[in-house]
Amino acid sequence: MPRGRQDSNPFADEDSYNPFSSPGHVSSENSRLKPLPPEPVDYNRDGTVEIPLDSSKDLKKKEMELQAKENELNKREQELKRKEDAIARAGIVLEEKNWPPLYPIIHHDIPNEIPVHLQKLQYVAFSTYLGLILCLVWNFVAVTVAWSNGKGVQIWLLAIIYIVSGVPGAYVCWYRPLYRAMRTDSALKFGWFFLTYVFHIAFCCLATIAPPIIFKGNSLTGILPAVDLFSYSTLVGVFYFVGCVFFAIESLTSIWVIQQVYLYFRGSGKAAEMKREATRTMAAAL
Numbered sequence: 001m002p003r004g005r006q007d008s009n010p011f012a013d014e015d016s017y018n019p020f021s022s023p024g025h026v027s028s029e030n031s032r033l034k035p036l037p038p039e040p041v042d043y044n045r046d047g048t049v050e051i052p053l054d055s056s057k058d059l060k061k062k063e064m065e066l067q068a069k070e071n072e073l074n075k076r077e078q079e080l081k082r083k084e085d086a087i088a089r090a091g092i093v094l095e096e097k098n099w100p101p102l103y104p105i106i107h108h109d110i111p112n113e114i115p116v117h118l119q120k121l122q123y124v125a126f127s128t129y130l131g132l133i134l135c136l137v138w139n140f141v142a143v144t145v146a147w148s149n150g151k152g153v154q155i156w157l158l159a160i161i162y163i164v165s166g167v168p169g170a171y172v173c174w175y176r177p178l179y180r181a182m183r184t185d186s187a188l189k190f191g192w193f194f195l196t197y198v199f200h201i202a203f204c205c206l207a208t209i210a211p212p213i214i215f216k217g218n219s220l221t222g223i224l225p226a227v228d229l230f231s232y233s234t235l236v237g238v239f240y241f242v243g244c245v246f247f248a249i250e251s252l253t254s255i256w257v258i259q260q261v262y263l264y265f266r267g268s269g270k271a272a273e274m275k276r277e278a279t280r281t282m283a284a285a286l
């Protein structure tokens with residue numbers, strides 16, 4: 001084939017670069033390798049991280065404050081313990097109101113504070129206190145019925161006085177002393193109970209009969225006014241008769257309670273102890 005008619009190699013790349021060719025044949029147009037631009041740095045190498053550090057003086061001050069608070073708490077704890085020990089030695093019991101459950105107004109915890117062998121007697125004594133409340137409330141209802149039937153306002157006012165003075169008076173005068181006597185086994189508290197409970201029994205017996213002493217006895221629902229009022233009004237007579245039964249049951253139960261308490265009082269030797277304490281008190285007073 002003639003040389004002039006030789007075609008160029010179709011597989012040859014005009015722009016290819018032969019690394020084995022001499023440096024003189026390399027042109028600036030064929031050299032396509034260019035250096036990469038520097039990557040930007042988005043953080044500051046010269047920046048510093050600020051970490052707040054308390055000085056040794058501040059740390060020492062906070063340590064002293066914490067130590068002072070701890071000492072104060074320890075002092076208060078020791079003072080509270082000292083008071084509790086003093087109260088325990090004196091036999092004083094902190095009474096938290098827990099009865100009745102819906103609206104506590106008194107402290108009452110027979111299962112946890114009264115000895116087991118005295119709990120039954122204490123429950124019966126408590127039933128006499130509740131029985132007295134029932135008697136006085138029913139007495140007020142019966143007297144109100146009698147007043148509405150024309151028996152005068154004086155007996156109604158007396159019935160109110162019986163409730164207002166009798167309910168808290170009975171608790172303060174004889175039930176709470178008995179409760180504390182059973183709990184602490186104090187002879188003097190037993191003596192105070194006997195003294196006041198006798199008046200309670202006397203009032204209940206008086207109310208059961210209701211002699212015509214004050215306003216013909218109509219201020220109390222006894223047997224005498226019940227019989228008298230039957231001829232006046234059957235309804236009033238029935239109310240008074242029921243009240244008489246309530247007072248009679250209260251009287252009999254109260255007599256049983258004072259007998260049982262006295263038997264325990266004598267059997268436990270508290271009678272002699274009360275005499276010695278009374279003699280010692282009188283000698284100190286003289």
